[in-house]
Amino acid sequence: MPDPATEVPPAGRRTGILGGSFDPPHMGHVSVARDLVEELRLDRLLVIPAGDPPHREVTLPAEVRLDLTRRAFADLPGIEVSPMEIERAGPSYTVDTLEALARRFPSDRLVLAIGADQLAAIHRWDRWRRIPELARIAVMPRRGREPAPSPESTPIEYVVANVTRVDISASRIRQRLEEGRSVHLLVPETIRHDVERAWAGRRARHVTQ
Template sequence: MAVGLLGGSFDPAHPGHVHVSRAALARFALDRLWWLVSPGNPLKPRGPAPLARRIDRARAVIAGDPRIAVTDIEARLGTRYTAETLSALLHRYPGIRFVWLMGADNLADFHRWQDWRGIMGMVPVGILARPGQRISARRSVAARTFAPFRLPAPASRLLARSDPPVWCFVNIPMRDDSSTALRRGGVWPPAPPQGRP
């Protein structure tokens, strides 16, 4: 089974996450996709909304798509960095072929992630283009370092069955949904439920 892993704070989850997930399922021929809702992002100075609230929102946003599962497995595993999470998942689920998924904006900064080279050596990596990040992502340190291992976009359906290091950059129809914009607009986080007087 090929399972895509889309990690992030999902603070909040929105239709853009669903759009990217469905594109990844199709373009990389994945059987399932897991949203790894992280307890927090070590690269962000401000903490996210409470995990339970973000999980509830994510489950509501996917609207019962049976191919997408929302999980707090990083909190349960006690992992903080992607490399740690991937190592734990590969140990726990040896029969699954995992594919790490990320937007092109993350590829641009990927060399700042802890053990980013190790991540590339653990699992195939699928990159999905996002608005404004195509050029910087393709010229990034990670893209240049792993250029010999790039799978051409027309062969993207082979990614999950390829041995790492391997990565593939695909363009998908753009959406400009943004968790940051939702937070700035006062839509998120929602007010906590009020108890009865």
Template structure:
């Protein structure tokens, strides 16, 4: 019989209630930008979510994290952008001590079994999710909303994950029912897209900085 969740662990999570529909939108957010806001807003609107948690991660295990600003700095920047009260900026991964998506998914579904979590990712991440640890378990645990990104549409729809779960794809006009769907289930959301990227913004900031003498 599984051990009951400890009160300290539960206290680290944003407040929820059974039946709440919560989108999990993770990233380093270095820096957060209008493209992130577009993904979160699209998920709220198209999926009928009650909340979207902006999960400010300690660092992407698949990317170099040298020079990554502290979570507190990135959280403050994300909060200035995510002003909708249904968008909750949190460092829950740091608080729970998880770094990989699968570890977070396992912890959240155990700690909050009554919440209807949906993983919200960009099409660029769906195109490479097969490189994530235990990626099939992730897909088989939570429904996934894939929000289209410029230049990633074809790669995402031809990706190993898209092929593996082709029969479990939900039509975009039925996206509002994704949170109630039994995983594996995924939807590809198209529409207006933002071409902004954190990488490009960081590069622009470096170019705008005065040269060191």
């Protein structure tokens, strides 16, 4: 797939952004991404694995997560995986990513997709007031509840993206992997064996340490 750093965009393209640690990528991510393309009428959706997430620890190395994410979303229409945060030094702040995309694609209309829990905590993000200046915010509800910004970030404008939320979490998958259990049907079959192999290697290293 073309890299966002080199692609020449058509004027007025509607570009969605879906970030995350993808540690590992799973079927919930794939389902949400597909729905976002349709729900938000996107010309393309950029899936962007974080290089150094500032608010959470990751298990798999950045290059491994990037490779798995690329393969998890391979050949899905309208969805591209970008390495831009992994290639950028330092913490992966959303505002920096949006500013970089705005510079590269000044004619694109950017739409940032976030979860309801992220909306509630957005006032803690780096330079968060700049984010709605760079992109329209689309919030994915959780368990049918209407998203609610925190008092600190009110009023912040956003639209609701009604996507199908699959009851799968990366933390649940990591727990199963740590227990040596299969993640069949939880991650795309194209990456399942490599995901299970990566955690088997981690468990073996821990035993010998």
